[in-house]
Amino acid sequence: MDWLSDSNPSVKPGFAYTLERWYEHHKRDLPWRHTTDPYRIWLSEIILQQTRVVQGRPYYERFLAAYPTVSDMARADERDVLRLWQGLGYYSRARNLHQTARYVTTQLNGKFPETYDDLLKMKGIGSYTAAAVASFAFGERVPVVDGNVYRVLARVFGITEDITTTKAKKTFAGLAAELIQSADNPATYNQAIMEFGAIQCTPVAPDCLLCPLQQQCNAYLTGRQQLLPVKRKKAPVRERYFTYIVFRQDEKLAMRERTAQDIWQNLYEFLLIEDEEPAVPLARLVLPESAAELLQNGVPTGPPVELMQLLSHQRVRAWFYEIEVPDHLNSPLPTGLQWYSAAEIGGLPKPVLITNYLQRSLG
DNA sequence: AATACGGGGCA
DNA sequence: TGCCCAGTATT
Known part of the structure; x- marks a missing residue:
């Protein structure tokens, strides 16, 4: 049911531009937005995996204070890294963080990988984080695809595929790759679409009345904001x-x-x-x-x-x-x-x- | 292609 | 309660 995006091809070219302009006016002032240091970008992105900004932010500050550089973290004991991570959950993130810090320091001479493909080889860095670091720190034109992006794209383009399936992930990744091509600045665009999902196109009660994409949004025009994105129910705990x-x-x-x-x-x-x-x-x-x-x-x-x-x-x-x-x-x-x-x-x-x-x- | 892996916040 | 969060590694 993606008749809108097909019948309304004008959505795609202006999409990136609209979000980048929106971002200039609405972006939050966050500590990792004042740097292009790949270490800091990487640290913030690992912390923010499956974690809200408000929850992760104090951890970012504490980690940066304890380990100002990647070699500082590499010198630490894993136990101390885990202790700092305590309460954030998904503790494999902390173990991989430490492991990658040691790898970068000892094997790569303290120099972070600079491309999406090389970043992807690091422990704890998947497609999202590789794209985030590659674009934010090095300006590479690769799209981030996170929970925000699934939501924004599913709604604007009326995509009803179940986002938990591999097939749907490919659909979204392909669309995201296409959309970033017309971005003015890949880093700004990636930040923008995530910020837009976090602030404007929220999971519950999105602010459609003040949305710059309102008249181009399939979900809004068909009243399906609450139905998109489609996500299979989780198994009971x-x-x-x-x-x-x-x-x-x-x-x-x-x-x-x-x-x-x-x-x-x-x-x-x-x-x-x-x-x-x-x-x-x-x-x-x-x-x-x-x-x-x-x-x-x-x-x-x-x-x-x-x-x-x-x-x-x-x-x-x-x-x-x-x-x-x-x-x-x-x-x-x-x-x-x-x-x-x-x-x-x-x-x-x-x-x-x-x-x-x-x-x-x-x- | 599924499943495991935390903890917090919100309606 | 149920859902979601700047996902990744493993099976």
């Missing part, structure tokens, strides 16, 4: 049940790093037993042999604390059992667990669920 055993001795807590290919990889937590059922009493759980002695001699400080953490694809219900281990008891901790003081724990990267527990139980 998975429920998971975690029981945490929080061993405490001398104001220290036993924690370890998550290493599994799972949520929160490389972040720190307590001894975890996962079960298929919710609220399984401690006595009925299958606990590691190595924890038996600690539990035998330990004293629960009270009933378990129950917390819930909602992820976009999982709902984690967690029960925390705090066990006070006597000073004199010197039995070894289960595999991977180590005692950490409160100060040390503060420096460890932790899932928000764990931070919430610490906040709640210890203040």
Whole structure:
């Protein structure tokens, strides 16, 4: 149903121009818009993946303060990078960020790749980020295609393909590639279409009455703003049940790093037993042999604390059992667990669920 | 071609 | 609640 774009070919030539003019008047003043340093552009783009500007901005400031250059980040420990990233989610972004910083510093002499194709080879840089860095830092004429772009193009051109499919991604990428050809400035155009999606052509209640593309917009003219873009519904979230055993001795807590290919990889937590059922009493759980002695001699400080953490694809219900281990008891901790003081724990990267527990139980 | 991967904000 | 966010890597 793209009769409009076919029957109204005048949309395409003026499209980029209209957005670039709109952008000049409406753009927000954001820190990464004052630089063409590829390191800063790259950093901002990784942070902004699947992340709103208002949420990502403070992280950008903190990262830049901690690591002013790519070699500063390369010298850091991954743990510290993850600690700075804490609370932003999608932690593979932080691990890849650090890995790429090291690669650029040691293998590329600190010089970022300067083309879309070379940028694409870096860990954590996909088609969107490669296009963003290539255009913003180096002026390459390659189109960004992000959630904003899907929305704007789907509406203006009346594209009803399901944007989660590979076929649709090609449709949008092809159209975006065509549209950027008539842009005055590729960097400005890319910024403009995303800013337009974020401010004007919003997911809910787009501001069509004041839209410069109103009379050329298929969605507006057919009253389908709410229907576009088309996106398949996500599968329902998975429920998971975690029981945490929080061993405490001398104001220290036993924690370890998550290493599994799972949520929160490389972040720190307590001894975890996962079960298929919710609220399984401690006595009925299958606990590691190595924890038996600690539990035998330990004293629960009270009933378990129950917390819930909602992820976009999982709902984690967690029960925390705090066990006070006597000073004199010197039995070894289960595999991977180590005692950490409160100060040390503060420096460890932790899932928000764990931070919430610490906040709640210890203040 | 699907699915996994966070956390926050908004109606 | 459900949806969305300057997506990418893995299966």
